[in-house]
Amino acid sequence: MWTIDLPKLPFQSSKSHEEEEECKLLEEGTTIGPSWALPQWIKVFLLASVLLNLISFGFILVLGFTRNRDPTQILYSPAREAVYYEVKKFHRGFGLDKTIYQGDPSPEVDAEWEALYDSVGIIRLDKSQAERLPNKTYPYVGEDDGYYIGELAVFHQLHCLNAIRISLSQDYYRTVLDSSHFDPAEGSYGRDHISHCLDALREAIMCASDISVITWKWNHKAQRALGHGDIVHTCRNFESIHDWSTKNHP
Numbered sequence: 001m002w003t004i005d006l007p008k009l010p011f012q013s014s015k016s017h018e019e020e021e022e023c024k025l026l027e028e029g030t031t032i033g034p035s036w037a038l039p040q041w042i043k044v045f046l047l048a049s050v051l052l053n054l055i056s057f058g059f060i061l062v063l064g065f066t067r068n069r070d071p072t073q074i075l076y077s078p079a080r081e082a083v084y085y086e087v088k089k090f091h092r093g094f095g096l097d098k099t100i101y102q103g104d105p106s107p108e109v110d111a112e113w114e115a116l117y118d119s120v121g122i123i124r125l126d127k128s129q130a131e132r133l134p135n136k137t138y139p140y141v142g143e144d145d146g147y148y149i150g151e152l153a154v155f156h157q158l159h160c161l162n163a164i165r166i167s168l169s170q171d172y173y174r175t176v177l178d179s180s181h182f183d184p185a186e187g188s189y190g191r192d193h194i195s196h197c198l199d200a201l202r203e204a205i206m207c208a209s210d211i212s213v214i215t216w217k218w219n220h221k222a223q224r225a226l227g228h229g230d231i232v233h234t235c236r237n238f239e240s241i242h243d244w245s246t247k248n249h250p
């Protein structure tokens with residue numbers, strides 16, 4: 001039968017002789033630890049709580065080691081080991097809060113843009129990585145025999161954004177680039193490629209669907225509240241993914 005062993009209270013008079021002996025032994029016994037004198041249900045409770053704490057501690061360790069890794073990536077990517085999340089404040093992109101990428105066309109600004117994706121984008125995958133891709137890819141031939149070619153989408157998207165930027169400043173870029181680049185059907189900065197890039201970025205933006213909330217502030221000059229883009233966002237750390245791609249660049 002299941003009994004709950006309640007502590008014996010001093011006013012309880014219904015004790016048998018043996019029970020009184022037992023009480024005395026427990027009171028006098030200095031070698032018996034106090035926890036072993038606890039009722040059964042408290043022991044079970046303590047054991048359960050110790051186990052729960054160990055399990056929680058294990059989870060915290062695992063989370064700590066994996067930083068803010070992505071639990072939502074449904075499809076395999078070899079770069080998922082490089083993904084972790086961080087909070088990032090965006091720039092207003094106006095007045096004093098502009099970035100280098102907004103600069104007027106120049107070799108320096110071009111170099112900053114190209115550094116985002118150039119000689120990083122194309123990667124070399126081994127057979128086991130290539131086999132796990134949701135879409136099949138093509139093998140390298142020659143020196144990199146046995147390896148497969150790939151590119152992380154973020155670097156294609158950055159390349160596309162740069163192509164749009166260049167196509168918007170044709171007055172400058174036509175003076176530094178061959179006119180074939182601006183051929184409507186064939187050129188990197190021509191109509192067809194720019195149309196492809198615009199739509200690739202539309203899909204990328206909708207795919208990522210950033211749900212950070214843009215806020216409104218009262219603007220004295222305009223005498224109305226205006227939206228502000230310089231808010232904090234949940235972001236994937238770009239440098240980590242850039243480093244991963246650099247390491248896997250052939």
Ligand SMILES: *[C@@H]1O[C@H](CO)[C@@H](O)[C@H](O)[C@H]1NC(C)=O
Binds near residue numbers: 136
């Ligand atoms: C990638 O896989 C999807 C789904 O199976 C398929 O529809 C698509 O055509 C594939 N793309 C390429 C480039 O193979």
